[in-house]
Amino acid sequence: MLKGLDPALTPDLLYQLARMGHGDKVVVVDRNYPAYAAGRPVAHLAGIGAPAAVAAICSVMPLDTFVPSPLAAMEVVGDPARPAVTAEVVAAAEAAEGRAINVRWIERFAFYSEARGAAVIVATAEARPYGCYILTKGVWPSFTPPTP
């Protein structure tokens, strides 16, 4: 345990997030996703669903404000419906950011392609299909030491 850090942030995940700069991407995927196919580092969050994973990531990682949307979600194949899991993920990101987040929807194979350029793939325990997201890191200008 570290002070002020979500326990879902494993050492491996924290390491990968700290290595990233603005514009770098984190891919958060459900438990059926081919996490290793992208050839990028994979951080496993056993027992953590996609909304809780995004909440943990966004508790330390600022989202990009230079792009139209810092949060992309996989489209359901052949169905314009928006999955409930995505509504929960967006709510988690918005709560951490304190602002409305515009979702960018991506077709399944375009998502796989974009994942190959990510800094890290976060393999969650999310059971719901299409619980797959791409988050773009932003800048964080200041640091104030916490008071005990």
Add this chain to the structure above:
Amino acid sequence: MLKGLDPALTPDLLYQLARMGHGDKVVVVDRNYPAYAAGRPVAHLAGIGAPAAVAAICSVMPLDTFVPSPLAAMEVVGDPARPAVTAEVVAAAEAAEGRAINVRWIERFAFYSEARGAAVIVATAEARPYGCYILTKGVWPSFTPPTP
């Protein structure tokens, strides 16, 4: 940059601190110390002195409350004087903990021996001799998500 985290916490150092549990030790050393001799992982903080390194570590790592002293300092060989750098390090630890910290003084070779059991050696840019410390990690019971 990550939200709320001291920029002195490099990815390597953050990773090592996150891996540690209570009772595990971080050794913070000056720039003349044989950092690799202990055979433990070494995290380099270029440009950061010992007090700033301890402030950064203690901004996320709770110090142990189960031992008489969670902060040990190297004694000056042949001189009972207490170095100024150590006073600054103690002040940094006390500010982060919000409590008085009792310093345990260690003879030079006993320090080297104890360092061999550490989780990580933090090699700072501290120029002042005897700027060498052993911090013991404590427990952190709770986590509250930060508000944006």
